[in-house]
Amino acid sequence: MLHVVLFFVFGTIAVAAAVNLLAQRHPINSALSLIVVMASLATLFLLMGAEFVAAIQVIVYAGAIMVLFVFVIMLLNAGEEERTPGSRVAMLLGFPAVVLLAGLVAWTLLARNPHPVPVELAGRFVGSPSAIAELLFRDFLLPFEVTSVLILIAIMGAVVLASPLGSVTGPDSPERPPAKRED
Amino acid sequence: MLSITTFIVVTVIKIVIALVVLLTAVAYSTWLERKVVGHIQNRWGPQRVGPFGLLQPLADGAKFIFKEDLTPPYVYKPLYLAAPILSLVLALTSISLVPIGNWVTVRGVSTPLEITDVNIGLLIILGITSLSVYGVALAGWSSNSKYSLLGSLRASAQMVSYEIALGLSLVGVLIMSGSLSLREIVDAQGGHMALSIPRWNIFRGQIVAFFVYLAAAYAETNRVPFDLPEAETELVAGYHTEYSSMKFAMFFMAEYANMITVASIATLLFLGGWHGPLFGPPWLQAILPVFWFALKVFGFIFLYIWIRGTLPRFRYDQLMAFGWKVLFPIAVANVLVTSLIVALQK
Numbered sequence: 001m002l003h004v005v006l007f008f009v010f011g012t013i014a015v016a017a018a019v020n021l022l023a024q025r026h027p028i029n030s031a032l033s034l035i036v037v038m039a040s041l042a043t044l045f046l047l048m049g050a051e052f053v054a055a056i057q058v059i060v061y062a063g064a065i066m067v068l069f070v071f072v073i074m075l076l077n078a079g080e081e082e083r084t085p086g087s088r089v090a091m092l093l094g095f096p097a098v099v100l101l102a103g104l105v106a107w108t109l110l111a112r113n114p115h116p117v118p119v120e121l122a123g124r125f126v127g128s129p130s131a132i133a134e135l136l137f138r139d140f141l142l143p144f145e146v147t148s149v150l151i152l153i154a155i156m157g158a159v160v161l162a163s164p165l166g167s168v169t170g171p172d173s174p175e176r177p178p179a180k181r182e183d
Numbered sequence: 184m185l186s187i188t189t190f191i192v193v194t195v196i197k198i199v200i201a202l203v204v205l206l207t208a209v210a211y212s213t214w215l216e217r218k219v220v221g222h223i224q225n226r227w228g229p230q231r232v233g234p235f236g237l238l239q240p241l242a243d244g245a246k247f248i249f250k251e252d253l254t255p256p257y258v259y260k261p262l263y264l265a266a267p268i269l270s271l272v273l274a275l276t277s278i279s280l281v282p283i284g285n286w287v288t289v290r291g292v293s294t295p296l297e298i299t300d301v302n303i304g305l306l307i308i309l310g311i312t313s314l315s316v317y318g319v320a321l322a323g324w325s326s327n328s329k330y331s332l333l334g335s336l337r338a339s340a341q342m343v344s345y346e347i348a349l350g351l352s353l354v355g356v357l358i359m360s361g362s363l364s365l366r367e368i369v370d371a372q373g374g375h376m377a378l379s380i381p382r383w384n385i386f387r388g389q390i391v392a393f394f395v396y397l398a399a400a401y402a403e404t405n406r407v408p409f410d411l412p413e414a415e416t417e418l419v420a421g422y423h424t425e426y427s428s429m430k431f432a433m434f435f436m437a438e439y440a441n442m443i444t445v446a447s448i449a450t451l452l453f454l455g456g457w458h459g460p461l462f463g464p465p466w467l468q469a470i471l472p473v474f475w476f477a478l479k480v481f482g483f484i485f486l487y488i489w490i491r492g493t494l495p496r497f498r499y500d501q502l503m504a505f506g507w508k509v510l511f512p513i514a515v516a517n518v519l520v521t522s523l524i525v526a527l528q529k
Contacts, residue, residue: 028262028321028324032262032321035317051301051302051303052303052306055303055306055307055309055310056306058307058310058311058313058314059306059309059310059313062310062313062314063310063313063314063316063346064313064343064346067313067316067317067320067339067343068343070317070320070321070324070339071320071336071339071340071343073324074320074323074324074332074335074336074339075336128302129303129306129363
């Protein structure tokens with residue numbers, strides 16, 4: 001009973017914050033709404049007994065990725081969003097499209113299984129750290145490692161792109177060639 | 184199994200006790216800091232208010248309450264007000280997962296000496312700590328002042344960078360104890376090894392991790408020598424420049440509460456938690472674990488203050504280089520070596 005009440009409380013908060021994310025015109029308010037969404041999702045995970053996933057959700061998404069978002073917004077000192085004629089068109093097309101999409105998803109789900117089984121909310125999910133570790137490091141070891149290599153490649157790409165001379169030598173490393181003087 | 188009413192009553196009692204003890208500890212940490220730094224600098228420190236200046240925290244509190252609560256006109260109000268509250272709430276929340284002793288039984292009701300026992304307590308504390316950067320970041324941004332913004336940018340970058348070394352320095356301990364529950368980690372450190380050295384993790388090969396944790400924790404709590412976010416010689420007061428009265432006091436309390444949490448985690452993970460010599464009559468044996476825990480935490484707070492009185496501040500580029508090029512590789516190497524040794528022992 002308590003689980004169901006909590007589910008609806010945090011589910012409502014998550015949806016409200018998600019709507020608020022779109023409605024707010026200042027980027028920092030939108031970013032903070034997104035943090036609220038992440039935190040409510042973590043609580044929903046917790047209700048399903050997936051404590052580890054909940055903790056990781058908070059640490060990785062709310063604590064690391066969103067900090068980066070907020071950091072960039074602060075650094076760029078981004079101002080309020082401006083409304084252009086294009087955004088009115090987007091609104092006119094967007095709202096019907098969202099309703100259409102949501103209806104389509106709901107219809108498909110209901111058509112696939114007409115007697116939906118309610119989700120277990122009382123902690124049946126096996127989400128202990130050791131269970132997840134066994135999945136990651138035994139059953140799905142290869143995909144897991146390949147994913148990490150993929151992320152490594154992305155990091156290296158970012159370093160190369162961000163480097164001013166197109167090379168990876170830093171500004172104070174001795175092997176860097178002397179900068180060309182045009183003037 | 185407790186009935187739901189007993190559970191709620193016991194929990195409320197524990198929350199009240201924990202908050203009172205924590206806030207008193209926060210107040211007297213400030214007294215201790217002023218006193219110790221005073222003596223280090225050949226001064227007396229507070230001594231006018233009460234014996235040894237012991238009532239100084241109360242006087243400070245009264246002063247904070249009666250100070251003019253100024254809100255600058257150009258701030259972004261919702262976040263300006265939310266930031267100190269967020270900082271303090273997160274700092275006080277994380278203490279609820281810190282166990283300070285074994286189970287106790289009072290009138291047939293048995294309860295652990297912490298507000299709640301979670302099997303991934305350490306992860307949740309790390310999660311709460313990782314959120315505390317928002318208090319600092321939003322304070323600086325919403326103040327709409329260049330000093331605040333620079334201070335909070337520094338703080339966010341510093342906290343995000345050192346969080347990695349902090350998390351990795353704990354992995355060695357986790358590998359050795361095989362659990363994320365703070366209670367189980369402490370239980371695994373009971374007893375003695377050869378030469379009656381206690382089985383604390385710091386003596387079982389985690390001494391490097393301990394010092395990495397120590398350095399990273401000082402940076403996480405923005406303390407000297409990593410207090411660049413509030414470097415008063417260049418940034419006035421950093422992220423809380425525009426705050427006064429109780430709003431400033433909330434940041435101040437959050438900083439000290441975070442210090443106590445960090446010290447508690449170091450005690451639990453590296454120094455055997457509440458384990459220590461037990462002797463004397465039963466009532467003494469019941470109190471001693473809590474005493475040992477408090478003593479170890481006190482030692483950490485004292486070390487914090489000692490270092491503040493001793494070391495100068497880092498330069499910003501040194502700070503970043505130290506975090507990424509020194510602490511991070513050492514922490515990774517520690518994880519590798521620890522897992523290798525644990526794997527070979529099995």
